[in-house]
Amino acid sequence: MAQQITLPDIQFTDYDVQKILSESLVSLQNKTGKVYEKADPDRILFLALMNEIIQLRVLIDREKKADLLPYAAGVMLDYIGSLYKVERLQAEPATTQLRFNLSTQLSTASTIPGGTRVGVQNADGSIYFTTNQTIIIPPGSLFGTVPATANVTGESGNGFSIGQVNTLMDPLAFVASVSNTTETGGGSNIESDDAFRERIRIAPESFSTAGPRDAYVYWAKSASSSIIDVGLSTPNPYEVVVVPLLTGGNIPGQEVLDAVYESVNDRTRRPLTDLVKVQAPAAVSYDINVKFYISQDKAAESQTIESNVRQAINDYILWQKSKLGRDINPTNLIGRMYAAKAIRVEVVSPVFTEVGQLEVAHETTPNIVYGGLAND
Structure with a gap:
């Protein structure tokens, strides 16, 4: 990977509220020779105006940072990308292959029109796949296969297993059944x-x-x-x-x-x-078998802490498989659980395991046990 230059955070304007208000008030009193008490209307008006100025400083800092790649977001990031002729990837629909099966062999060709809709089983027609082109099933053949695209963009069309897209929404003569021969995939949300x-x-x-x-x-x-x-x-x-x-x-x-x-x-x-x-990538499977305890002193918060610990484990699972070649690291898991206020953690698995650069760690069904309250 190309070396990424590390630069310190940058701030274009100073907007330390207490510092600005204090220094500005002292400057005003020095110039006017008047001491402004807290209830003085002139002091209140002055501080109100200074707060507006501070907000302008914050806005100037934010807008100036938006010109820089590390800080830019939204449309400003799009403009920076345009300088390199890089456009944000838009949401894409999922795709699959559909197989249409005829009820009998025919002596003439059978046509499956482009745009034929096939719904997902038990989806109430909310998600369906449309054939990308017209196909002709030759005389004597019993089936034909055609690529199809989901009616919705994004990841919601992904992950339907083979045979799950099987509800013909546009009935066709002599077509007995239809189903997908590949798992649906390729759908993506707009690029983050x-x-x-x-x-x-x-x-x-x-x-x-x-x-x-x-x-x-x-x-x-x-x-x-x-x-x-x-x-x-x-x-x-x-x-x-x-x-x-x-x-x-x-x-x-x-x-x-x-x-x-x-x-x-x-x-x-x-x-x-x-x-x-x-x-x-090749998946490297690992088990999660953990038991955790919560401090007796935090009994009143135990339900919240238990929920936080379980969420920390889920966050670890996602972190572990969000990068290729990331070694299976139980230390990271333990640290997250303690950060969520577990008082004691017992980890049977995972154990540290190296993951190859073209591999990704994938968890099996986690076994997470709450052991109850314990003394510090």
């Missing part, structure tokens, strides 16, 4: 500020076709806003393996892998000599 900011940061790497590491990372992330991390390896000379990871530590399906492959293999981006492959 953090993800967009990172792509802008590494955008200069994409200006070269000499094969810099971050160029492959940039173009892989450009394939979908649901990609949060990209691993790379070169197992053989001139061979590049690209491994994307999705939001929430999810393993990408074939639709996302295909999109990444198309993005990194564009002839204007890939060096002619590179053989680029795209594959899903």
Whole structure:
């Protein structure tokens, strides 16, 4: 990865409220020769005006920071991206492959029109997939397969397993059934500020076709806003393996892998000599078996603390699988549980485990036990 320069926080204006009010009041009293008591109307008016000035200082600082990549957000980040010809990735719908099965062999071709809708089982028609093109099932054949796209953008169309998209909403003659042959995937929400900011940061790497590491990372992330991390390896000379990871530590399906492959293999981006492959990360499974106690002194808060500890464990699980190559680290888990005010933590598993750069840690069903109240 390209080295990221670390810079100190910057503040364009001073807006320490107490300091400004105190110094301004002293300055006013020195210039007027008058001591302003707390109930003095002139003092109250002066302080009210100074508060307005302080708010202006805060606004100036915030707006000036918005010109800088580390602080920019929203539309200001879009403007910074435009300087590098980088656009925020918009929300995308999920996709899948649909198989239409005929009730009998026909002597003539059967047409499945483009735009045919197939709903998700038990979804009440709120989410459905539409065929992308018209297909012709030849005479004598019993089925045909066609790509389809969800009616909604975002991640809500992801994760429907094989066979779960099976409700034909536009009845067709001789079609007995329909179902998806691949798990639905590839749907993504609009790119977040953090993800967009990172792509802008590494955008200069994409200006070269000499094969810099971050160029492959940039173009892989450009394939979908649901990609949060990209691993790379070169197992053989001139061979590049690209491994994307999705939001929430999810393993990408074939639709996302295909999109990444198309993005990194564009002839204007890939060096002619590179053989680029795209594959899903390997999951390294680990158990969570923990028991925790809450201080006897905090019995009145025990329900809240128990909830916070359980949330801390969930946050750890998400943290653990949100980056490729992140070693399974029980110390991080214990620290989070103590920070949530557990008084004692007993961890049977996980144990420290190294995770390869093209792998991601995935938890099995957690076993979390609240042991009750204990003495400090």
